[in-house]
Amino acid sequence: MTTRSSKYVGVFAALVLILVPAPFPAAQPQSAMSASTQPSLADVLEDVTPAVVNIAVRSRASAETNPLYNDPFFRRYFNPPEQQQRLSAGSGVIVDANKGYILTNHHVVADAGEIAVTLKDRRRFTAELVGSDEATDIALLKIDADKLTALSFGDxxxxxxxxxxxxxxxxxxxxxxxxxxxxxxxxxxxxxxxxxxxxxxxxxxxxxxxxxxxxxxxxxxxxxxxxxxxxxxxxxxxxxxxxxIAMASAVMEQLIEHGEVRRGRIGISVQDLTPDLAEALSIEESYGAVVGNVEKDSPAEQAGLRAGDVIIAVNNRKITGSADLRNRVGLAQVGSEVEIELLRDRVRNTVSMRIEPDKAIAKPGAMPARLEGAEFQDAAGNVVVSSVEDGSAAARAGLRMGDVIVAANRRPIATVAELETALKNASGTIALDLFRAGSKHLLVIR
CATH class of the missing domain: 2.40.10.10 (Trypsin-like serine proteases)
Structure with missing residues (x-):
């Protein structure tokens, strides 16, 4: 019995030795352990966060009204709709401490009556709207303040x-x-x-x-x-x-100089370089924009561009596709020179051309009745649907704001004028080749 008891006591003692933890090493200061084992962004953020501001916007919006107020007969029985104050908030980032410039979104300050900027140190200022661009959703504000912190631009x-x-x-x-x-x-x-x-x-x-x-x-x-x-x-x-920030800073420069973005063009229509197109053209590149049409007397024609050229870079930066090219050209300063690198018959060429202003906008009544309610605008060698009125014939036909039209009734187009010509006196079916959200569509309007 004693032997068995001793045996079990020995086993129990061994278990206790296994389960009891070994003594902890001498305690280290918490700050030393954190600094050596856990990387932190705290030091960087101490320098960065003072450049980020709160933006409060006060605007006015029409109050809800009875639908009968829109009827001229019943309108006299209702009081006119009142304007209501609307408050909204967003953020911004200081990009020039000396001049007080702040970048933010267009949708943050759209229709603003009053804009207030609050800094991290709780100072509050009324901001001036320098300019805003809905197409890129970028706006630029300015405040009169000292001791500001601005962020440096990265690449x-x-x-x-x-x-x-x-x-x-x-x-x-x-x-x-x-x-x-x-x-x-x-x-x-x-x-x-x-x-x-x-x-x-x-x-x-x-x-x-x-x-x-x-x-x-x-x-x-x-x-x-x-x-x-x-x-x-x-x-x-x-x-x-x-x-x-490359796009935002380009917009900012134009807002400072003009108070708006004046988009440029070179007079071409393009499409993405797809694997099938690359194979058909016998080229190895997997990125770029293929020129489909060159407008007469345009900067592109004067520089010698031709249909079938594959644009692969602008100002030494590669082009990923047609949308990328449109961004680069559309946001370039009007009058500036750009270098276009292209492939033609598998040979690389570089040509220079001057960006010209993009001004053409379709006039009311210039399009068929089935497209009423839509506005069209030239944009970097394409025709863009710049707006579509809700409930209009164009909306019912399926057009959407932002659609990029590249052909009408199988006829390639690069300008609003060419679209008008292609659809002039159109009485039958209208077929529009367009790009929407990066995908190609055929919109048939009867």
Whole structure:
């Protein structure tokens, strides 16, 4: 019995020795452990966050009215609709401390009656709207203030999928908030219906109120202006978008100089270089824009461009497709020189041309009645549907704002004038070849 008891006592003692933890090493200071084992963005953010501001917008909107007020007979029985004040909030980022320039989104300040900017140190200023561009969703504000902090621009064109980024803004009016993530994708389109887009996609949370805030790299450089999210459930699902700073800064320069964006053109219509086209043209490149038509007396024709040329770079930066080319040309300063690198018969050539102003807009009544309610505008060698009135004949026919029309009744077109000519006296079916959200469609209107 004693032996058995001793045996079990020995086993129990061994178990105790296994289960009792070994003594802890001498305690280290918490700050030393954190600094050595956990990388932090805190030091970078201390320098960056003072450049991100809260924007409060006061605007006026018509109050809800009885639908009968729109009827001239019944209108006399109702009081006129009153204007109601509307408050909204967003974010912005200081990009010039000396001049007080602040980048934000167009949709943050659209229809604003009064714009107030609050800095991180709680100073509050009334802001002047320098200019705004709906097509890129970029606006520029100015405040008269000293001791401002501005962010330096990074190279958004050098971003890679997987690069760490930080989104800074004022979500839900909670105050300045920082979220981190990575670059999930580049060159995203189909978000802004106007079509001037080349979005950076990120999984860093961008919630309501973050619009206009900063997207920065891990070393504190500004690479994007946060603009929108995909929210099928109404909340953030990890798919946010930012306007690249290269595009935002180009818009800013024009807003400072002109108070608006004056888009340029070179007089060509283009389409994406697809694998099938690359095979047909016997070229190895997998990116670029194929010239479909060259407008007579345009800068492109004067520079010697021809149908079938494949544009692969503008000013030494590669072109990923037709939308990318449209962005580069449309946002270039009118009158500036651009270098176009192209492939012709598998031989590389570089030509220079001057950007000319993009002015043509379709006049009311110039199009068939079946397209009434739509406005068309020249844009970088294409015809863009710049607006479609709700409930109009054009809307019922299926046209959408942002559609890029490249052919009418199988006739290639590059300008509004050519579209008008192609559809002049059209009494039968109208067939429009167009691009929508990056995909080609054939819209048949009877």
């Amino acid at each position: 958004s064109g050098a971003l890679r999928v997987g690069d760490p980024v930080v989104a800074i803004g004022n979500p839900f009016g909670l105050g300045q908030t920082v979220t981190s993530g990575i670059v999930s994708a580049l060159g995203r389109g189909g978000i802004n219906v106007e079509g001037y887009e080349d979005f950076i996609q990120t999984d860093a949370s961008i919630n309501p109120g973050n619009s206009g805030g900063a997207l920065v790299t891990a070393d504190g450089l500004l690479v994007g202006v946060n603009t929108s999210i995909i929210a099928p459930t109404g909340g953030n699902v990890g798919i946010g978008f930012a306007v690249p």
